[in-house]
Each structure stands twice: as C-alpha cells, then as structure tokens.
Amino acid sequence: MESCCRFNKYERILLLMRPEIISLQDLKNETIGISKCVDALRNGLLVVFPTETVYGLAALASSAKAVKRLCFEKGRRSDHALPIAISGYEALKRYIPDVPPLALRLARRFWPGPLTLVLDADSSESELHKLPKQSLEAIMPEKTVGFRVPNNAFLLQILRILDEPIVLTSANLSGKSPATSAAEALDALGEKPEFIVDGGKAAFGHPSTVLKIGGKEVVILREGAVSTSKIREALAKVIVFVCTGNSCRSPMAEVICQKLLAEELGVSITELEDKGYVVLSAGVAADSFSPASAQARQVVSQEYGLSLENHYSQLFSPSLAQLADVVITMSNSHKNALLYSFPDLKDRISVLRKDGQDIADPFGASVSEYLSCAKQIEEQIRARLSELLD
Numbered sequence: 001m002e003s004c005c006r007f008n009k010y011e012r013i014l015l016l017m018r019p020e021i022i023s024l025q026d027l028k029n030e031t032i033g034i035s036k037c038v039d040a041l042r043n044g045l046l047v048v049f050p051t052e053t054v055y056g057l058a059a060l061a062s063s064a065k066a067v068k069r070l071c072f073e074k075g076r077r078s079d080h081a082l083p084i085a086i087s088g089y090e091a092l093k094r095y096i097p098d099v100p101p102l103a104l105r106l107a108r109r110f111w112p113g114p115l116t117l118v119l120d121a122d123s124s125e126s127e128l129h130k131l132p133k134q135s136l137e138a139i140m141p142e143k144t145v146g147f148r149v150p151n152n153a154f155l156l157q158i159l160r161i162l163d164e165p166i167v168l169t170s171a172n173l174s175g176k177s178p179a180t181s182a183a184e185a186l187d188a189l190g191e192k193p194e195f196i197v198d199g200g201k202a203a204f205g206h207p208s209t210v211l212k213i214g215g216k217e218v219v220i221l222r223e224g225a226v227s228t229s230k231i232r233e234a235l236a237k238v239i240v241f242v243c244t245g246n247s248c249r250s251p252m253a254e255v256i257c258q259k260l261l262a263e264e265l266g267v268s269i270t271e272l273e274d275k276g277y278v279v280l281s282a283g284v285a286a287d288s289f290s291p292a293s294a295q296a297r298q299v300v301s302q303e304y305g306l307s308l309e310n311h312y313s314q315l316f317s318p319s320l321a322q323l324a325d326v327v328i329t330m331s332n333s334h335k336n337a338l339l340y341s342f343p344d345l346k347d348r349i350s351v352l353r354k355d356g357q358d359i360a361d362p363f364g365a366s367v368s369e370y371l372s373c374a375k376q377i378e379e380q381i382r383a384r385l386s387e388l389l390d
Helices: 009-015 030-042 064-074 089-095 101-110 133-139 153-162 182-189 228-234 249-265 294-304 318-323 332-341 343-347 367-383 385-389
Strands: 020-023 047-049 056-060 115-120 144-148 166-170 195-198 209-214 217-222 237-243 277-283 326-329 349-351
Touching (some): 030 153, 089 144, 101 318, 133 166, 182 195, 217 228, 237 249, 237 318, 249 294
Parallel strands (some): 020 195, 237 277, 237 326
Antiparallel strands (some): 056 166
C-alpha cells in the first residue's frame, strides 16, 4: 500500500483534519461544499456522499491510486466489481456506445434513482477505456460495468462538474450493513474518508436494485429499492402518437395501433400492457381534457369497432418525452416542434408516413374525410408493425 501513503501537500493538510463533515443542512453556501468535494476527488481523496438509497464511498474513477485505496479501505475483493456513478442517462452512450434499447428505456424511467444497470462494456469506442488499467480491473473485472445515477441534487452537481464517472460503493466495510446516515458512515469507516457529506437520513435506507441487461434479456441480480413488479411495468414499450390538438389524428392512430398490435400478438387490447406495449397519444398544442372530435369517435366506432368515448386530450409534456420509446408525429411541423423543445427525442421520433410526408388534418371536415384519414393512418401503421413490435 505504499502508493496510498504518498500524498501531496494538499492531501497532507486534509489528512490532519480528516474526516471533515460537510453538513448540507448547515451549509450556507452550497458552492463551497461542492468545490471542496470536487477538489478532493480530483486530488485522489475519498469522499462519502448521501444518496437516496444508502451512503456511498466515492473515488474518482480516473485516479488509480484513489480507486486502489478505496478497495483497500473497504476490504473489497479484487474480483468484486465496483459500480460507477454518472451524471445522467444521456451520458450513458459515452461509456456504452451501443446501449441496448431496454437499458435506455429503464434509464429514462428510473434515473436519477435507485437502479443500477449492469451492461457489457467491451466496445473499443467506450470512454471507459481511457481510465487507468488498475481502475478498469476494479470496475469491470468481467467486462461488464454497473452504472448508477443517484437521485441526490448535491452529488449530481458534482458529477456534472467533474464530467467523468466516480466509483461509488456503499459506505461500509465489505460484508457489513450499509450506512444510511453520516453518523453510521463515520462509525463504519472511521478516519478512512477525507470528507463525509451529511445529507440526513437516506430516504430508502436500502441499496439500489441491480439489473444485468444483455440484448433483450433482463436479469435481476439484486432486488432493492425498486421492486420486481415496478421493473416489469417499466419494461413495457411506450409508443406515443402526436398531432396538434390531440382530438383527431393522434387519438385515431392510438386506438388503431392498439388494435393492430393486439391482432398481431393474438391478444385482446386490454392484454397489450401485459405483453409489454403501451400506446398513447398527445398534442403539441392541446388543451387539457378535451374530448375527441365527434367525427373521429364515429369513424373508429363504425369502421373499427373501437371507442374514443373516454379519450381526453393532453399536451405532450416533459414526462411523456422521458417516458416515450417511440414518438410518431402526424406531420413534419409536429416533429420539428417537439425536437425544438425536447432535443433528446432525436433518436426516438419520426413522422408516421414512410415517405416523410404529412398526414393531412381533417379537423372540421366531413366524416368521409375523417374515414380517409383513418385509413391512411392504418396503412402507415401496418407498414411499421414489425418495427413497433421489435
């Protein structure tokens, strides 16, 4: 451990007064606390952070010395991989260039939050390969990496400033119960960390749920703060059709798509969610709780045996943008409007027509024009069924 005993002047000063407790409740200037933690991590020191699950012991992943020392102080086995924390699901592609769709889906649903995703990380394009060899051996001894985005505002700010991952493991000795408060972390680790950030009692009080994802296979390695039933619900593919007011085209597309998917899967529409599919609709300029147009209700009822009687319009919201796996717009103007407000949709959004043209708005027109619009929508959805079912 001689490499862990050579500290620069900055480190030696801190070691004389370790661990320093940073109380978020008493902190008058949060920027000072953030700056202290960022500087400490960049100088190869260890910091204990609060998260929504338990308290975590952190080291900068790019500091081989700090990672080695963290393993030593915690008593971590060399073959027991250390998870890393990143700033958000958008950053995941930097480390896993070909993120499985299921992983992105779960990341959007739960991050920041109490879910750790274990993914294959053997791509040569991964930024993880910029880390020192010693760090990689601790983080990915079996070519997989556990990723986490903690739901703690203080820690997330630090991760954004660092713009690189930190190793984040429970603040306890290996084999012991995880700490759920700063006092418990201090009792467990003593003078090992240089800083302990006190953010009060951890909300969940038990570790994150850990999932391993390979392609379309999901394995629960540890059930924690997120239950198995919540994971199962979150795995459903969410398809959202979008028009202007969410009263004509998109609600017709919603129920027609439900019908076609159910027929293809050999189930009833009510069983679609159990099969892993949720179909919704929204508008870029929709009033809340307006009914579908009378013509749209008549067409889907008479032509398809479906109902829009319980449909109420909704505006396409930030929560829908995060939830949606596929966003299909009726026109290019809808697509452009959504991309302006939600640029992260760029890999999930397209217009319905395969030729890139618009589906004309029948608003205020006759029932026959609504029927023509519905038939065009049906034709285009049929052409994309295999894509939607993928």
